[in-house]
Amino acid sequence: MFHPQGPTFWELVVQGLSSTERGYDLLAPKFDYTPFRTPAPVLQALGRVLQDLGPFQAGLDVCCGTGAGLEVLRPLCTERVVGLDISRGMLTVARQRMARAPGASEVTLVRGDALEMPFREEFDVALCLGAFGHILPRDEVRLVDSVARALKPGGRFVFVTADPPPIWSPLALLARLFNLVMRIRNLMIRPPFVMYYLTFLLPRARKLLLERGFEVEALWGLFPRPFSRGCVVLARLPEARNPAGNT
Numbered sequence: 036m037f038h039p040q041g042p043t044f045w046e047l048v049v050q051g052l053s054s055t056e057r058g059y060d061l062l063a064p065k066f067d068y069t070p071f072r073t074p075a076p077v078l079q080a081l082g083r084v085l086q087d088l089g090p091f092q093a094g095l096d097v098c099c100g101t102g103a104g105l106e107v108l109r110p111l112c113t114e115r116v117v118g119l120d121i122s123r124g125m126l127t128v129a130r131q132r133m134a135r136a137p138g139a140s141e142v143t144l145v146r147g148d149a150l151e152m153p154f155r156e157e158f159d160v161a162l163c164l165g166a167f168g169h170i171l172p173r174d175e176v177r178l179v180d181s182v183a184r185a186l187k188p189g190g191r192f193v194f195v196t197a198d199p200p201p202i203w204s205p206l207a208l209l210a211r212l213f214n215l216v217m218r219i220r221n222l223m224i225r226p227p228f229v230m231y232y233l234t235f236l237l238p239r240a241r242k243l244l245l246e247r248g249f250e251v252e253a254l255w256g257l258f259p260r261p262f263s264r265g266c267v268v269l270a271r272l273p274e275a276r277n278p279a280g281n282t
């Protein structure tokens with residue numbers, strides 16, 4: 036549908052009728068030929084931002100998929116990089132990619148839920164790319180908490196988001212139509228495939244991160260068209276934790 040080696044329309048339909056986890060297991064071998072993978076120009080710009088902030092001892096890619104972010108992170112980490120994802124199929128492809136990825140730091144791939152990551156103050160930086168659509172708005176606080184627990188004091192949560200598009204713009208209308216179809220699908224078919232657009236946009240992300248004690252900075256103008264609506268968010272935990280923020 037998107038590329039000769041990518042999934043067909045019907046394969047996407049079958050995946051969309053599966054659970055989120057199973058859908059990604061099915062899509063995994065062809066995922067890199069879809070526009071759902073974080074595109075190269077975005078990864079390159081992000082790599083430059085991370086290079087200015089690094090080097091890091093340890094980095095985490097939350098919802099790492101087939102390893103797009105891990106590949107950027109590894110050369111910037113001196114000790115280890117960890118990729119976490121809920122889909123075994125995606126992790127299998129990530130393992131193959133990371134076997135030939137640049138950098139010398141140790142690579143660990145963990146199957147797990149981003150909302151309940153098993154890490155405590157272990158990482159200097161955590162990325163999350165292209166995955167906020169799989170987190171329901173009611174779970175976003177849990178995601179922020181899970182990332183905050185995984186970061187060392189002073190650690191950074193780095194991700195890409197955007198401002199909300201104008202409410203009647205074609206982009207907003209298309210996204211709302213897609214979300215409506217997914218809501219109907221998820222009302223009628225179990226288990227759900229959680230995938231919604233326009234989630235964790237900058238105003239909401241900033242609010243949740245500030246409430247959790249992060250300092251938040253948004254960097255604009257880094258991506259070429261057609262990605263120029265996006266910004267990189269650098270959210271930093273304080274060096275010394277506020278006892279109220281500890282969990």
Ligand SMILES: C[S@@+](CC[C@H](N)C(=O)[O-])C[C@H]1O[C@@H](n2cnc3c(N)ncnc32)[C@H](O)[C@@H]1O
Nearest residue numbers: 059072073098100103121122148149164165169
């Ligand atoms: C669109 S892909 C993005 C992959 C990669 N970060 C990238 O930018 O190319 C979304 C990924 O999120 C994973 N995912 C969805 N919900 C998750 C959850 N609750 N916990 C961990 N991973 C999750 C999926 O399995 C999938 O690999």
